[in-house]
Amino acid sequence: MRLRSAIAFAAIALAACPVLAGEIPPDQRRSGTSFMAPATRAIQDDDTANPGMLFALDGEKLWNKKIGSAGKACADCHGDVAESMKGVAARYPAFDKAQGRPVNLEQRINLCRANHQRASPLAYESHDLLALEAFVAKQSRDIAISTGDDPQLSPFIEKGRDLFMQRQGQLNLSCANCHDDNWDRKLAGSAITQAHPTGYPIYRLEWQTLGSLQRRLRSCISGIRAQPYDYGALELVELELYLMSRARGMKMESPAVRP
Amino acid sequence: MASALINVPKKAKRGDVIEIKTLMSHIMESGFRHTSAGDLVPRDIITSFVCRYNGAEIFRADLFPAIAANPFISFFTVAKDSGKFEFEWIGDNGFAETASAAITVE
Numbered sequence: 096m097r098l099r100s101a102i103a104f105a106a107i108a109l110a111a112c113p114v115l116a117g118e119i120p121p122d123q124r125r126s127g128t129s130f131m132a133p134a135t136r137a138i139q140d141d142d143t144a145n146p147g148m149l150f151a152l153d154g155e156k157l158w159n160k161k162i163g164s165a166g167k168a169c170a171d172c173h174g175d176v177a178e179s180m181k182g183v184a185a186r187y188p189a190f191d192k193a194q195g196r197p198v199n200l201e202q203r204i205n206l207c208r209a210n211h212q213r214a215s216p217l218a219y220e221s222h223d224l225l226a227l228e229a230f231v232a233k234q235s236r237d238i239a240i241s242t243g244d245d246p247q248l249s250p251f252i253e254k255g256r257d258l259f260m261q262r263q264g265q266l267n268l269s270c271a272n273c274h275d276d277n278w279d280r281k282l283a284g285s286a287i288t289q290a291h292p293t294g295y296p297i298y299r300l301e302w303q304t305l306g307s308l309q310r311r312l313r314s315c316i317s318g319i320r321a322q323p324y325d326y327g328a329l330e331l332v333e334l335e336l337y338l339m340s341r342a343r344g345m346k347m348e349s350p351a352v353r354p
Numbered sequence: 355m356a357s358a359l360i361n362v363p364k365k366a367k368r369g370d371v372i373e374i375k376t377l378m379s380h381i382m383e384s385g386f387r388h389t390s391a392g393d394l395v396p397r398d399i400i401t402s403f404v405c406r407y408n409g410a411e412i413f414r415a416d417l418f419p420a421i422a423a424n425p426f427i428s429f430f431t432v433a434k435d436s437g438k439f440e441f442e443w444i445g446d447n448g449f450a451e452t453a454s455a456a457i458t459v460e
Contacts, residue, residue: 144361148359149358152357303382
């Protein structure tokens with residue numbers, strides 16, 4: 096009798112739980128753009144209406160500006176941006192041999208400033224860093240994401256995946272609980288989306304400015320009432336790395352607009 | 355120097371109704387927000403926008419604190435003559451920016 100009721104209880108409990116969807120099959124992957132309202136999509140599709148392009152314009156000025164004690168501009172080493180930076184954002188974060196760890200695009204820009212321009216690093220989420228990032232990322236538009244080709248990245252992608260699947264915070268939610276299992280549903284009226292970072296840095300209407308993937312991750316982490324990692328933390332880069340490798344083959348759309 | 359993006363058709367037929375789109379970079383700080391220390395963040399917004407078509411004013415707008423950052427202003431006019439559209443944004447703290455775009459009317 097006791098066994099039977101236990102089985103009945105287990106059956107009810109199972110029926111009440113949504114089936115865990117697991118990772119999204121490649122043919123069902125969708126960019127965040129496809130979840131947006133037509134009005135928001137119209138802003139992204141028009142380069143003279145997308146405010147992210149204002150940052151890319153500023154980034155172009157910075158690209159050509161000589162700075163630091165080396166007196167060099169980005170253009171002095173890299174030359175024509177359309178050639179040299181084409182597809183670069185689509186393969187970041189990438190492994191940095193000197194540091195022995197993956198670095199994202201912002202960190203790469205600051206490493207370049209330190210090593211080659213002999214200039215002070217730009218603060219995370221500062222206007223100039225985002226502007227440079229937007230200008231570089233724009234050169235990869237419509238190029239398929241290829242992050243994770245380097246075998247040295249595998250252990251870091253694995254760690255990022257573990258973090259994505261790890262329940263955390265006072266709400267005890269993992270990233271996967273929303274973005275793998277419930278991406279076709281809404282949270283407080285907003286689409287949940289599949290968490291494919293195709294358009295970073297993004298101009299988020301809620302932020303009223305351009306922001307990095309790390310900013311987005313940090314707000315998600317505080318949303319589940321967990322303590323966000325600091326900007327530049329290895330954990331965030333690993334998470335970025337996993338998300339980008341999960342979006343392999345999807346087209347870049349930086350600088351994208353999001354609600 | 356703030357960045358601006360202007361979208362004016364390069365060519366139009368005389369009498370055509372054309373759309374003009376402008377995007378100006380500006381933080382549009384409302385003046386109602388406080389810092390974490392409790393101090394008021396002073397207002398810093400664009401207060402007015404003007405468009406002139408070959409010197410004649412064809413569009414004017416006043417802007418207010420509730421307008422989002424990087425204001426996007428779009429409007430329509432009739433293509434009359436070839437020439438120049440001039441745009442001017444004026445705001446708090448001496449903010450003054452101009453931009454222009456040429457049009458050929460056939």
